[in-house]
Amino acid sequence: METIKNTLDFSDFPRIDLIGAGLVLIFLLIFPLLPLSAFAMATMIQFLMFSIYGMGWNTIGGYGGQVDLGKAQYVGIGAYTTSVMLIRWDIPFWVSMPVGVCLAVGWSFIIGYPLFRLKGHYFAIATIATSLVLKDLFEVWGFVGAARGLEISPIKYRPPDFLRLIFKEDIYYYYVLLGLFIIGLLYINWFRKSRLGFQLRCIKDNENVAQSLGINVRWAKVKTYAIATAFVSVVGSFHACYIKNIEPEDTMSLSISILIALMAMLGGAGSLWGPIIGAGILIPLKSYLKEWLGAKAGLVGIDLIIYAIIIMLVSAYEPRGIWGIVEKVRRRKRK
Amino acid sequence: MDILLSSIVAGLLIGMVLAIVALGLTIIFGVMDIVNFAHGEFLMIGMYTGLLTAQATGIDPLLTLPLAAAVGCLLGILCYIGFIKFLLRGPMIAQLLGTFGLMLFLRNLALLIFGSEDRALHHGILVGKSFDIGMGIVIPATKLAAAGLSVLSFWGVWLLMNRTRVGKALRATALNAQGARYMGIPTERMNALAWGIGGGTVAVAGALIVNFWSVNPFMGLLFTMIAFAIVALGGFGSVPGAFFAGLVVGMITEIPGFWDFLTYTFNLDWMAHVPMTSFKYMWVYLAYFVIMVLRPRGLFGWKQ
Numbered sequence: 198m199e200t201i202k203n204t205l206d207f208s209d210f211p212r213i214d215l216i217g218a219g220l221v222l223i224f225l226l227i228f229p230l231l232p233l234s235a236f237a238m239a240t241m242i243q244f245l246m247f248s249i250y251g252m253g254w255n256t257i258g259g260y261g262g263q264v265d266l267g268k269a270q271y272v273g274i275g276a277y278t279t280s281v282m283l284i285r286w287d288i289p290f291w292v293s294m295p296v297g298v299c300l301a302v303g304w305s306f307i308i309g310y311p312l313f314r315l316k317g318h319y320f321a322i323a324t325i326a327t328s329l330v331l332k333d334l335f336e337v338w339g340f341v342g343a344a345r346g347l348e349i350s351p352i353k354y355r356p357p358d359f360l361r362l363i364f365k366e367d368i369y370y371y372y373v374l375l376g377l378f379i380i381g382l383l384y385i386n387w388f389r390k391s392r393l394g395f396q397l398r399c400i401k402d403n404e405n406v407a408q409s410l411g412i413n414v415r416w417a418k419v420k421t422y423a424i425a426t427a428f429v430s431v432v433g434s435f436h437a438c439y440i441k442n443i444e445p446e447d448t449m450s451l452s453i454s455i456l457i458a459l460m461a462m463l464g465g466a467g468s469l470w471g472p473i474i475g476a477g478i479l480i481p482l483k484s485y486l487k488e489w490l491g492a493k494a495g496l497v498g499i500d501l502i503i504y505a506i507i508i509m510l511v512s513a514y515e516p517r518g519i520w521g522i523v524e525k526v527r528r529r530k531r532k
Numbered sequence: 533m534d535i536l537l538s539s540i541v542a543g544l545l546i547g548m549v550l551a552i553v554a555l556g557l558t559i560i561f562g563v564m565d566i567v568n569f570a571h572g573e574f575l576m577i578g579m580y581t582g583l584l585t586a587q588a589t590g591i592d593p594l595l596t597l598p599l600a601a602a603v604g605c606l607l608g609i610l611c612y613i614g615f616i617k618f619l620l621r622g623p624m625i626a627q628l629l630g631t632f633g634l635m636l637f638l639r640n641l642a643l644l645i646f647g648s649e650d651r652a653l654h655h656g657i658l659v660g661k662s663f664d665i666g667m668g669i670v671i672p673a674t675k676l677a678a679a680g681l682s683v684l685s686f687w688g689v690w691l692l693m694n695r696t697r698v699g700k701a702l703r704a705t706a707l708n709a710q711g712a713r714y715m716g717i718p719t720e721r722m723n724a725l726a727w728g729i730g731g732g733t734v735a736v737a738g739a740l741i742v743n744f745w746s747v748n749p750f751m752g753l754l755f756t757m758i759a760f761a762i763v764a765l766g767g768f769g770s771v772p773g774a775f776f777a778g779l780v781v782g783m784i785t786e787i788p789g790f791w792d793f794l795t796y797t798f799n800l801d802w803m804a805h806v807p808m809t810s811f812k813y814m815w816v817y818l819a820y821f822v823i824m825v826l827r828p829r830g831l832f833g834w835k836q
Contacts, residue, residue, distance in 0.1 A: 264625045311825040317624055318567045322760050323824045326817040333814035455632055498640035508633030513618035516626030
C-alpha cells in the first residue's frame with residue numbers, strides 16, 4: 198500500500214511542473230487522433246522509445262553518477278531474444294520480453310560485477326568495450342543471422358496480433374509503447390524515493406562517505422545497473438517487433454549508446470523529467486533535420502554535423518542540461 | 533613455422549605504428565585527465581592530408597609527413613582553444629560527451645567534403661614493393677618505412693618530453709597542475725601544447741598508415757578504440773608504456789595469424805572453421821576490458 202502511494206505521489210514537485218506534465222500527458226494520449234503524417238507518428242514512437250531508454254540510463258547515470266556508454270548491448274539482447282523466439286519457436290512478445298529482460302539482467306550482473314571495480318573514465322570506456330565485443334560476436338554468430346540480422350516477416354501473422362505485437366498501423370504500437378512509458382515513469386518516481394535511490398545519490402556525491410555510512414557501494418551500483426538494463430531491454434524487445442528487421446549495426450552500435458546517454462544529459466541527468474525533455478528535443482530535431490537537409494537537399498552528414506554542434510555547445514556551456522537551466526532560473530527567482 | 537614468424541613480424545611492425553597512434557592520447561590524458569574520443573578522427577584527417585597532398589602534387593606520400601604533422605598540430609591547438617578549454621570546467625560526463633561531439637563533427641565534416649567512398653594511394657616509391665628476408669617472411673616496404681618513421685617520431689617526442697625545458701613543464705603540469713601554476717608554468721599553454729603534440733603525432737601516424745590502408749570518413753572509431761586499449765595496457769599517461777603496449781596490441785591484432793599457425797601445426801579441423809578474421813578487433817576490446825578489470829593502472833601507469 199505504501200509502495201503504491203509512493204509510486205503515485207508527485208507532490209514534491211512544484212505545481213507548475215505537474216501542470217506541464219499533465220498537459221504533455223494529454224497531448225501524448227490524443228496525439229494519434231491529430232491529422233498528422235506517418236513520419237510524425239514514427240518520430241513520436243522514436244521519441245517514446247528513447248525517453249524510456251533515457252529513464253533507464255538516468256537511474257545509473259543520473260542518480261548514480263556512473264557514466265555508462267554501453268547500453269546498446271542490452272538493446273541488442275532484448276531485440277534478439279524477442280525476434281529469435283518469435284521466428285524459431287513462435288513465442289509471443291509478452292513471454293519473450295521477460296525472458297529477454299532476464300537474459301539482459303543476467304548478462305549485466307556478469308559484466309557489471311567486474312566493471313564496477315572501475316570509476317569515471319575507466320568505467321565509461323570499459324562499458325564501450327564490452328558493448329563492442331558483444332556486437333562483434335553477434336556479427337558472426339550464425340544462429341542469430343550474423344551480420345545480416347533477423348527479419349520478422351509480418352505476412353505469416355494476421356495483424357493486428359496483440360500477443361505477438363505484429364500490427365499494420367503504427368497507432369497500436371504507439372499506445373502499447375505509451376503504456377510502457379507511463380509504467381516506466383511511475384517506477385522511476387518510486388525509485389527516486391526508494392532506499393536504493395537515496396543510497397545512489399549519496400554514492401554520487403561522495404563514495405567514501407557512502408561507504409562509511411554502511412552502504413554496500415558496489416552492490417548498490419550493480420543492482421541499479423540491472424534496473425537500467427531491464428528498462429533498456431524491454432524497449433529493445435519492442436524495437437524488434439516494431440522495426441521487424443534487426444541487425445547488429447542498428448541495435449548495438451556505439452551511436453545508440455551515446456544517443457541514450459546524451460539525451461538524458463541534454464535534458465538534465467538526475468531528474469525525473471530530464472530524459473523525457475532531452476528525447477523530446479533531440480529526436481524530432483534529428484529525424485526532421487535528416488529528412489529536410491539530408492534527404493531533400495542531398496547534403497549527406499549535415500544533420501549529424503548540426504547535431505554534433507548541439508552536443509558540443511551543451512557539454513561546454515550547460516553540462517547540467519536544460520533542467521539545470523530551469524532550476525537555475527527558479528533559484529534566482531526565489532532570492 | 534613461417535606463418536608464425538611472419539605473423540610476429542607483421543604484429544611488431546603494425547604495433548610500432550599503433551604506438552604512435554596512441555602516444556597523443558596518453559599525453560593528453562596525462563596532462564589534463566580528459567579522454568579524447570576524437571583521436572581517431574585526427575588520424576583520419578592526417579590520412580586525408582597525406583593522401584590528397586600526394587595526389588594533388590604528385591610527390592611521394594612519405595614527403596607529406598611534415599605537412600600532416602603541421603595540420604594535425606594546428607587542428608589540435610585549435611580544438612583546445614576553441615572547445616576543450618570550456619569542457620574542462622564541467623563534470624566528467626560533459627567531457628566524455630563533448631569530445632564525442634567533436635568526433636561526430638569531424639567525421640561528418642569529412643563525409644560532407646570527401647564523400648563516403650574508400651580512397652587509397654596507388655603511387656609512391658614504396659607502394660607495392662616488398663623485401664623477402666628468407667624463411668617465407670615478406671615485409672612490405674611501406675609497412676617497414678612506417679614502422680621505422682614511427683619509432684623515429686616516438687623517439688623525438690620522448691626527447692622533447694624528457695630533455696627540454698618545455699617537456700619538463702609539460703610533465704610538471706601532468707603531475708600536479710595546481711602546483712605547476714604556482715611555480716609559474718603557464719598551464720593553459722601547456723594544455724594547448726599537449727593537444728598540439730597529440731594532434732601532430734596522430735596525424736603523422738595517419739600519413740604513414742595511408743601508405744598501406746585505404747581511408748574513409750568512418751575509420752576513426754576503430755583506431756580510437758585500439759588507442760584506448762594501448763593506453764589502458766601501457767598505463768594512462770605513460771609515454772614508454774604506450775610504446776610497449778603498442779607492440780603488444782599489434783601482436784593481438786595478429787591473433788588470426790597465430791590461429792592459422794596452430795591450425796596447420798596440429799592439423800585440427802574444427803579450428804579451420806572458426807571465422808577468426810571477423811574477430812580480429814574483438815580481441816583488442818576484450819584485452820582492454822580484461823586489463824582494466826585486473827590492473828587498472830596498466831603496466832607503467834602512475835595515475836589512478
